[in-house]
Amino acid sequence: MNVANTNIRHDLRTPVNHIIGYAEMVQEDLEDAGIDGGSGQQLSALVQKAHELLEQVNRIRTPEEGGPPLEDQFAEWTDVLSDLTRLHSDVRAAVPEAGAGSLHGDLDKIGDAINHLADMVRAGSRTRLADPDPGPEASGPGDATGASSDAPPGEAPEDAPRILVVDDNRSNLEILARRLEREGYRVSAVTSGFHALARLGDETFDLILLDVVMPDMDGQEVLDRVRRKYGPTELPVIMVTGLYNSDSIVQALNAGANDYVTKPVDFPVALARIRTHLQLGELARDLAAANERLFRYSYMDGLTAIPNRRHFDEHYAREWDRARRESLPIAVVLMDIDYFKPFNDYYGHEAGDRVLKEVGRALDATPRRSSDLVARYGGEEFVAVLPGAEQSDARDFAERLRASVEALELEHSQSGAAAHVTLSVGVAGERPVTGGDEADDRRRQLLLRADEALYEAKEGGRNQVRCAPDPA
Structure with a gap:
């Protein structure tokens, strides 16, 4: 697999994933707030267009892979990008300023992602543009300043499952963290593998959502280190990958990942997998406790509570x-x-x-x-x-x-x-x-x-x- 060619597709997919993720959150917020005015239908159309564009991203073949120049391939995207820009404007116009809460902030992020994608397409193969909000860089295991953050506290009870989300892109972190918190989970988010391991050294988590492609220390290396200390039922790890090839998925599963989801994250599917692995972990703990009780019953005297x-x-x-x-x-x-x-x-x-x-x-x-x-x-x-x-x-x-x-x-x-x-x-x-x-x-x-x-x-x-x- 050519890493440079993979990075081009990864860079293009990132803003498309943001468009889809923020749009789906806006849809949920509109439903919760009882706001429509045609915005729900327009958002659905925007999400559909973003998925169409994502398919085009996945079909890109770079010149190194025998494809035509990127400029020629990007020329086919003009209409889709125009449709995205128009649909975004229509949604902004349909959502009232009053009583919309954080909706406009998320709509602004959708607009930023569309503009960022358009800039990348205009740049063609000449340069790779940086993420407009990549978050601080983690320079090493001892430098945690600004490289990790807890998601907003939310309403999750103290005994709610704790999930650690690891991704070098802050927008990805925000989308996952906010949606998980709405489901009642306690969420912590970090932007590097180094800081994920540091948090695991100090705190207890019930599950990790781990991005595969990250600088400095990728998800595979983080997974390897996690598995040296925790078994799959002790701490489930779900890999989040934008790599559309079976080799990377098989490699992660063979290294001890419990499951995987692909970007853009289909949140209902991700949520079902999270619940499944949390339940399996709880069942494993219950089984261990039952085995401990069975040991006591089998090897301990019931009257005196000493060995039998x-x-x-x-x-x-x-x-x-x-x-x-x-x-x-x-x-x-x-x-x-x-x-x-x-x-x-x-x-x-x-x-x-x-x-x-x-x-x-x-x-x-x-x-x-x-x-x-x-x-x-x-x-x-x-x-x-x-x-x-x-x-x-x-x-x-x-x-x-x-x-x-x-x-x-x-x-x-x-x-x-x-x-x-x-x-x-x-x-x-x-x-x-x-x-x-x-x-x-x-x-x-x-x-x-x-x-x-x-x-x-x-x-x-x-x-x-x-x-x-x-x-x-």
């Missing part, structure tokens, strides 16, 4: 395998609430549930390493796995667990160990060295050894910690 037996079993198996691979020690701690059945019989099961919750919270709150896991094992039993811990270290931790429960001083008049709720604790540890089926058996044996130590703690008077002997 399933969570422990999987964590223990993973840490055992890691300890075997890396020749590290591992220890387990088994705990049992002393005389819990007599407690339930005397105080009732509701009181028993409260004790389980309090004990679970106390065990979970005991300071430990991030790799250590405390879980409910079943009934009144709790368990901990301590990767990388020697048995002596595990015994110290087990004593802290026992003491944390005793410190609760939960009344237990039916206990033979104390006047309050206490724990008996068994500890076992080893350094795994075998693999295969034998490794699974050794992992189970470690738990059995901890259980035997727990039995010894109970037989020895309860409310104490006992350690298993070293494995054979």
Whole structure:
């Protein structure tokens, strides 16, 4: 694709897009204000003429592409430009001065765009005229002065979706921002890729409308950088392109763009795509939240709100395998609430549930390493796995667990160990060295050894910690 030839078509399309965009906004404002006087029909004719001219722009073939001189091709546009000028004058005359609000300002912008287009056509291929209102240039990522702006605040509520619009042309920004705000969105607008990335570093947005052709940093590079941080469902990106070739569109979609719209932006189509991707993003967030809840239900104990037996079993198996691979020690701690059945019989099961919750919270709150896991094992039993811990270290931790429960001083008049709720604790540890089926058996044996130590703690008077002997 010849960039220079593409730029000629891009430069010509820009004022035509402005004519269409501002005219459609004026049509909406006229309907809202209840103003007609024939202006609505004339505006529709103006928009139709602009679309006809846009088709001619898209058909341009430069001499480098084998086409005739541009002056010869532009000669065919004289009648259409005259029709646009006449229709614009008719609309201006039909719209009353009083009660028209910002209508005349937008009509002036339509006139500016028509004049700018006429100047470009008269200039032919001799020069490329600058945009009459390109907005300040962004010279680099550290220079944000004047290069970004928020659209007027509008009436959007605080929880309305936030959209970042990125385009180096201020008229394009204004058209999109104003129309989106009318739909209830909160809109921020920036005129360069540098400043789009700066805003993304400081603020949160729900969707980006990103122009493809921009100086310094084009939309493709901005998209690449956005996708390094945000996935397509985290931050949808819709590319806005005036390039009428499938290669650029496919490239953007392959790089992670969610969708695209072409200039002039068909606003109802763009709005439908924006709503679709915002809804998909919301569905993705809902799904992530549902998955998080499912994880909690699957791996957390419903009564005590600490990890459950399933969570422990999987964590223990993973840490055992890691300890075997890396020749590290591992220890387990088994705990049992002393005389819990007599407690339930005397105080009732509701009181028993409260004790389980309090004990679970106390065990979970005991300071430990991030790799250590405390879980409910079943009934009144709790368990901990301590990767990388020697048995002596595990015994110290087990004593802290026992003491944390005793410190609760939960009344237990039916206990033979104390006047309050206490724990008996068994500890076992080893350094795994075998693999295969034998490794699974050794992992189970470690738990059995901890259980035997727990039995010894109970037989020895309860409310104490006992350690298993070293494995054979």
